[in-house]
Amino acid sequence: xxxxxxxxxxxxxxxxxxxxxxxxxxxxxxxxxxxxxxxxxxxxxxxxxxxxxxxxxxxxxxxxxxxxxxxxxxxxxxxxxxxxxxxxxxxxxxxxxxxxxxxxxxxxxxxxxxxxxxxxxxxxxxxxxxxxxxxxxxxxxxxxxxxxxxxxxxxxxxxxxxxxxxxxxxxxxxxxxxxxxxxxxxxxxxxxxxxxxxxxxxxxxxxxxxxxxxxxxxxxxxxxxxxxxxxxxxxxxxxxxxxxxxxxxxxxxxxxxxxxxxxxxxxxxxxxxxxxxxxxxxxxxxxxxxxxxxxxxxxxxxxxxxxxxxxxxxxxxxxxxxxxxxxxxxxxxxxxxxxxxxxxxxxxxxxxxxxxxxxxxxxxxxxxxxxxxxxxxxxxxxxxxxxxxxxxxxxxxxxxxxxxxxxxxxxxxxxxxxxxxxxxxxxxxxxxxxxxxxxxxxxxxxxxxxxxxxxxxxxxxxxxxxxxxxxxxxxxxxxxxxxxxxx
Numbered sequence: 001x002x003x004x005x006x007x008x009x010x011x012x013x014x015x016x017x018x019x020x021x022x023x024x025x026x027x028x029x030x031x032x033x034x035x036x037x038x039x040x041x042x043x044x045x046x047x048x049x050x051x052x053x054x055x056x057x058x059x060x061x062x063x064x065x066x067x068x069x070x071x072x073x074x075x076x077x078x079x080x081x082x083x084x085x086x087x088x089x090x091x092x093x094x095x096x097x098x099x100x101x102x103x104x105x106x107x108x109x110x111x112x113x114x115x116x117x118x119x120x121x122x123x124x125x126x127x128x129x130x131x132x133x134x135x136x137x138x139x140x141x142x143x144x145x146x147x148x149x150x151x152x153x154x155x156x157x158x159x160x161x162x163x164x165x166x167x168x169x170x171x172x173x174x175x176x177x178x179x180x181x182x183x184x185x186x187x188x189x190x191x192x193x194x195x196x197x198x199x200x201x202x203x204x205x206x207x208x209x210x211x212x213x214x215x216x217x218x219x220x221x222x223x224x225x226x227x228x229x230x231x232x233x234x235x236x237x238x239x240x241x242x243x244x245x246x247x248x249x250x251x252x253x254x255x256x257x258x259x260x261x262x263x264x265x266x267x268x269x270x271x272x273x274x275x276x277x278x279x280x281x282x283x284x285x286x287x288x289x290x291x292x293x294x295x296x297x298x299x300x301x302x303x304x305x306x307x308x309x310x311x312x313x314x315x316x317x318x319x320x321x322x323x324x325x326x327x328x329x330x331x332x333x334x335x336x337x338x339x340x341x342x343x344x345x346x347x348x349x350x351x352x353x354x355x356x357x358x359x360x361x362x363x364x365x366x367x368x369x370x371x372x373x374x375x376x377x378x379x380x381x382x383x384x385x386x387x388x389x390x391x392x393x394x395x396x397x398x399x400x401x402x403x404x405x406x407x408x409x410x411x412x413x414x415x416x417x418x419x420x421x422x423x424x425x426x427x428x429x430x431x432x433x434x435x436x437x438x439x440x441x442x443x444x445x446x447x448x449x450x451x452x453x454x455x456x457x458x459x460x461x462x463x464x465x466x467x468x469x470x471x472x473x474x475x476x477x478x479x480x481x482x483x484x485x486x487x
Contacts, residue, residue, distance in 0.1 A: 015353070017346035018419070039063070039066040040062075040064075040066040040070070044056055047059045076466065101322075102320065114320035115320045115481075116473070119485060127263075132146075135290075141243050142183050142184070142239040142241060142242060143242060144237055144239045144240070144483055145285075147267070147281065149236055149280060150234065171277065177376075179266060179375075182266065183241035183374075185237070186372050188368060189360060189368070190234075190367075192230065192307075193301070194230055194231040194307075232360075239484035249261075287316050288314030289314075293482060295320075298320065298321035301334075301335045326472055331472040337441055337443065337444055338438060341436070341454065341468070343435030347461070355462060356461050357461070358457040358460040358461045362457045365453055366440040367440065368437070371435050372433070373431045378429070378430070385421050436487065438479035439454055
């Protein structure tokens with residue numbers, strides 16, 4: 001049997017994501033809900049002991065408000081669960097942290113990135129051996145490097161080839177889990193404005209400009225279609241956990257040199273795994289390349305000039321935005337407005353590889369799709385699975401004792417836990433996956449239309465998205481910047 005016949009008879013294997021657990025700490029209540037209920041009960045008990053039923057009536061505004069806040073949902077969450085977000089937002093408003101202006105007369109200290117918010121602490125380290133720029137985050141203790149990759153159109157491959165590539169990518173993630181020194185792995189797929197230089201270069205290499213009708217027509221088509229087109233860029237970012245790698249870093253000499261040496265080992269392992277998965281590995285980004293990526297994220301219109309003139313805009317000291325204004329549900333920086341969506345629910349039913357194609361292939365939208373993979377140590381994952389399994393069995397036994405019927409959602413969650421336990425026993429790693437979509441547009445009207453387009457594409461991909469509020473600046477740094485920023 002030929003390979004084509006094997007590919008045509010091969011049936012793609014569907015996959016299913018684990019459900020997002022919504023179990024509470026006690027009686028299905030989360031910690032903010034328990035605090036609200038405790039305040040209500042404590043108020044009633046103290047009032048009864050002090051002045052009896054009359055005091056309970058006088059304190060009704062307190063315990064009724066606490067009870068309502070713990071039970072009434074708003075925007076998918078209980079009112080009391082909004083308290084931390086609203087409190088942090090109010091603190092940032094009072095301290096003036098919602099606006100950022102670049103101080104031209106007071107430049108940033110040498111070696112730091114000119115980024116707003118909590119990303120201002122990031123420092124650059126240029127590795128002499130690999131030529132890559134490594135980003136050090138002193139707060140979360142990580143060292144990060146960015147790799148460019150390219151790949152063929154996944155949707156155009158035959159099912160057998162798709163399955164083989166998915167298996168290879170699974171080995172890449174499994175290697176990150178087994179390492180024990182990887183804090184986070186980020187895959188970013190961005191759409192950028194295309195200046196048309198790629199078409200011009202192709203025509204210069206392969207075209208025959210003989211001044212004929214076909215050549216002139218093709219040249220005119222390139223001039224019209226090039227600047228109006230879009231190009232896709234994919235990067236994979238790896239973050240080394242400096243605390244987990246303390247011993248090997250000390251053995252390698254300590255300090256940033258030792259950390260860079262250990263990160264180079266992880267970079268080499270990741271490159272080999274990606275090549276085994278038939279991904280075309282590019283180069284690790286240097287300071288100039290990373291500066292262009294950061295600047296085009298905050299200022300998408302600048303990507304055209306950066307593409308046409310590779311010698312400008314290549315300094316990390318000036319790669320950040322000139323101005324940033326954050327509002328409750330959106331962000332504005334330089335020439336663009338931004339909105340960040342969170343993939344709150346992955347497909348609950350079985351889907352085939354490539355289910356994110358509606359989002360990735362959405363036309364006319366400047367967006368960045370970032371998927372963060374957070375490896376979980378095997379011992380910690382085993383303890384978490386045992387705890388979830390014990391809680392689900394206890395809840396099922398309790399429902400059986402009181403005569404309550406079995407819940408289909410609880411049954412499905414128990415099956416997910418059993419599947420995770422089987423996968424962990426078979427040697428597979430456990431990953432926590434976070435999906436973020438950053439959408440950019442020149443105006444608010446175009447931004448609303450682009451958000452509606454992406455939300456519709458997410459529905460076609462069987463995903464549920466929610467707009468993040470009160471944290472757009474931090475979410476934008478995690479979604480649009482390939483720096484493995486925490487959300």
